[in-house]
Amino acid sequence: MSPLRILVVAPAWVGDAVISQPLLMLLKARQPAAAIDVLAPAWVGPVFERMPEVSAVIASPFAHGELAWARRRAVAGTLAAARYAQCIVLPNSLKSALIPWLAGIPLRTGYLGERRYGLLNNRRKLDTTRLPRLVDRFAALANADGAALPCPLPDPALRVDSAAQAIAQARLGLRRDRPIVALCPGAEYGPAKRWPEAHFAEVANAIQAKGSQVWIFGSGKDAAIGAAIADMAPAAVNLCGRTSLAEVIDLLALADLVLTNDSGLMHVAAAVGCRVIAVFGSSTPDYTPPLSPRATTISLKLACSPCFERTCPLGHTNCLNQLKPQRIHDTIEDVAPSI
Numbered sequence: 001m002s003p004l005r006i007l008v009v010a011p012a013w014v015g016d017a018v019i020s021q022p023l024l025m026l027l028k029a030r031q032p033a034a035a036i037d038v039l040a041p042a043w044v045g046p047v048f049e050r051m052p053e054v055s056a057v058i059a060s061p062f063a064h065g066e067l068a069w070a071r072r073r074a075v076a077g078t079l080a081a082a083r084y085a086q087c088i089v090l091p092n093s094l095k096s097a098l099i100p101w102l103a104g105i106p107l108r109t110g111y112l113g114e115r116r117y118g119l120l121n122n123r124r125k126l127d128t129t130r131l132p133r134l135v136d137r138f139a140a141l142a143n144a145d146g147a148a149l150p151c152p153l154p155d156p157a158l159r160v161d162s163a164a165q166a167i168a169q170a171r172l173g174l175r176r177d178r179p180i181v182a183l184c185p186g187a188e189y190g191p192a193k194r195w196p197e198a199h200f201a202e203v204a205n206a207i208q209a210k211g212s213q214v215w216i217f218g219s220g221k222d223a224a225i226g227a228a229i230a231d232m233a234p235a236a237v238n239l240c241g242r243t244s245l246a247e248v249i250d251l252l253a254l255a256d257l258v259l260t261n262d263s264g265l266m267h268v269a270a271a272v273g274c275r276v277i278a279v280f281g282s283s284t285p286d287y288t289p290p291l292s293p294r295a296t297t298i299s300l301k302l303a304c305s306p307c308f309e310r311t312c313p314l315g316h317t318n319c320l321n322q323l324k325p326q327r328i329h330d331t332i333e334d335v336a337p338s339i
Helices: 014-019 021-030 043-048 069-080 093-102 132-141 162-172 197-209 220-232 245-252 262-270 324-336
Strands: 005-009 033-040 056-061 084-088 107-111 122-124 180-184 213-216 259-260 276-280 296-297
Touching: 005 021, 005 093, 014 021, 014 043, 014 262, 021 033, 021 132, 033 043, 033 259, 043 056, 043 245, 056 197, 069 093, 084 093, 093 107, 122 220, 162 245, 180 197, 180 220, 197 213, 197 220, 213 220, 220 245, 245 262, 259 262, 259 324, 262 276
Parallel strands: 005 033, 005 084, 033 056, 084 107, 107 122, 180 213, 180 259, 259 276, 276 296
Antiparallel strands: none
């Protein structure tokens, strides 16, 4: 008989992609011979390529919110030939459930949402009290409905490509002769998740004065943020927009410490084993914490947070502006005194 094949429809955020790995780990542990493929947007594909549980990453060619009915039928036709036994749909949108239905996959699992009753035939009602974290909600889809999750869940663990790491390091002229502190000052969701650039720069200057080096990571969308920090902390190396996501995965693994917002790179850093200090503003570590015993989260826990808004609805972003660099200095002294 052909081995069991399972398709997972991936989320569109880098952090959520990392958070989905415990689900894949549970599926693989229970069915070691199963082939698990992931249908993912191109910008999160590199994350799944670093998960040993994944057999193949299939590019989803759709922009956010795009229906593209004819192309969805074409993708579904290709997937139908793979004869998947089950599909697990992680996003809650109707569009994300269309392709598995069109492909005729017999068991289609996911949470209720956006009137997709006919598209999913193994529908789950989300119990947010029983499953408070996003990682729990994803992982529960590997189980029978209502079954208990393993406690603790396994943490994400992305594979680091040492050969590619060396190539990226040489291309960018990066040295490892001093401790490395990585800054991840972006957050694609919006400014209500971004600690102020001046605060990052103050920490960078203090770190460099003690003899460590600072690398700033981010996508091309974070180029202006990285440049602003580098202007205030001139010795820092600004890598924003100069690396692919695959290169960031490998290079972050070299860091002795990562200071980050609640972002996709926060989850990547935790999943490659870094010591992480994560700053939370409009969001909360109760929902999407960095999943690692080496991670420390910091939040002022103001009365107005978490609001989960992209921009501060009160116009002051006090949840981040009032979190001063001294709090970070003190935390670094506690968790990484050699930095």
